[in-house]
Amino acid sequence: xxxxxxxxxxxxxxxxxxxxxxxxxxxxxxxxxxxxxxxxxxxxxxxxxxxxxxxxxxxxxxxxxxxxxxxxxxxxxxxxxxxxxxxxxxxxxxxxxxxxxxxxxxxxxxxxxxxxxxxxxxxxxxxxxxxxxxxxxxxxxxxxxxxxxxxxxxxxxxxxxxxxxxxxxxxxxxxxxxxxxxxxxxxxxxxxxxxxxxxxxxxxxxxxxxxxxxxxxxxxxxxxxxxxxxxxxxxxxxxxxxxxxxxxxxxxxxxxxxxxxxxxxxxxxxxxxxxxxxxxxxxxxxxxxxxxxxxxxxxxxxxxxxxxx
Numbered sequence: 001x002x003x004x005x006x007x008x009x010x011x012x013x014x015x016x017x018x019x020x021x022x023x024x025x026x027x028x029x030x031x032x033x034x035x036x037x038x039x040x041x042x043x044x045x046x047x048x049x050x051x052x053x054x055x056x057x058x059x060x061x062x063x064x065x066x067x068x069x070x071x072x073x074x075x076x077x078x079x080x081x082x083x084x085x086x087x088x089x090x091x092x093x094x095x096x097x098x099x100x101x102x103x104x105x106x107x108x109x110x111x112x113x114x115x116x117x118x119x120x121x122x123x124x125x126x127x128x129x130x131x132x133x134x135x136x137x138x139x140x141x142x143x144x145x146x147x148x149x150x151x152x153x154x155x156x157x158x159x160x161x162x163x164x165x166x167x168x169x170x171x172x173x174x175x176x177x178x179x180x181x182x183x184x185x186x187x188x189x190x191x192x193x194x195x196x197x198x199x200x201x202x203x204x205x206x207x208x209x210x211x212x213x214x215x216x217x218x219x220x221x222x223x224x225x226x227x228x229x230x231x232x233x234x235x236x237x238x239x240x241x242x243x244x245x246x247x248x249x250x251x252x253x254x255x256x257x258x259x260x261x262x263x264x265x266x267x268x269x270x271x272x273x274x275x276x277x278x279x280x281x282x283x284x285x286x287x288x289x290x291x292x293x294x295x296x297x298x299x300x301x302x303x304x305x306x307x308x309x
Contacts, residue, residue: 012250016047022061022081028191028274029079029238032106032276035270039261050077055281057147059085059092064097070245072254075102078239080149083290087297088147089308096294103240103251105197106285107276110235111153112192114204114226117121118183126226127187128161136164140179141184142176145169147308149236150176152297153189153210155304159228191236192217193275195207211235217275234296238276239286255283 019037021030033050041048053061058081068074078100086096113124121127123271131139143151146169158164168185170176173194179185181203196217199206208224209215210232224232240258242251259280261267271278278287301307 013044013046019050020061020065021052021077022058029077032238033077033171036255063093068243070243072250076241080236080240083252083293084149086294088301101246102283102286104255105279106238108235108237108276109276110192110209111189112206113208114190115185115187116180119186131163137166139165140185141165141187142168144173150189156300
């Protein structure tokens with residue numbers, strides 16, 4: 001017999017809490033979950049375990065959470081694929097608009113426009129000028145998969161600037177970076193922190209970042225927004241969702257505890273090392289962020305004629 005919401009909320013959590021990561025170990029969402037899990041366990045007095053459920057671009061892990069009992073004992077460490085999958089796939093096993101309850105937007109990370117050293121451009125303006133001299137499609141860019149945020153961001157970049165490149169999809173960001181360094185592909189959008197050491201060592205060049213503001217690690221690198229591309233302020237992100245129907249009292253407790261953790265000095269230091277800006281705030285902040293992202297990516301995908309169904 002299912003307990004009423006008020007009874008479920010009282011004394012939460014009552015037993016082990018699972019945090020599902022719809023991505024592999026070592027990714028930003030995974031690292032954040034493993035940073036926060038022991039701190040939540042200490043606060044809550046119950047074990048908090050992290051479980052990676054990978055596959056189908058992240059939809060396997062998300063579907064698992066969507067079907068769990070909405071009692072707060074299974075949480076989703078949501079990632080950017082939460083919104084990109086909703087934009088490019090209509091046959092997901094769950095309804096992204098109704099299957100989840102937002103809890104908190106944990107953090108955001110900027111993407112960076114990276115080019116290989118073979119590209120004769122030291123700025124975005126020079127890069128666009130070079131592309132416009134080439135026949136359409138004669139320039140290759142890479143991403144870690146069709147429909148990934150890296151792919152969609154480059155599609156938006158092309159749409160905003162009236163240029164056309166050829167997409168070369170890979171299965172992992174590490175392969176993208178290896179071939180960028182070797183000059184096998186010429187450009188990509190990559191999570192800034194992932195490419196930072198290769199840029200600093202001179203193995204590739206960073207032309208711009210996709211963020212609201214310039215990043216402290218590379219203060220001389222402009223944002224695409226300040227260069228006039230006002231739509232290009234979307235970043236990769238990590239958040240917390242619960243299954244739809246989770247009692248508001250449980251949502252509020254998890255939200256409050258996550259916000260408290262984000263203020264801890266050691267968490268802030270770890271985020272800085274990962275290149276993640278902490279966000280926090282109310283569940284509505286995450287809800288509004290995801291809604292805007294899905295709308296943007298659906299428009300980009302429609303204009304690019306992109307669908308994964």
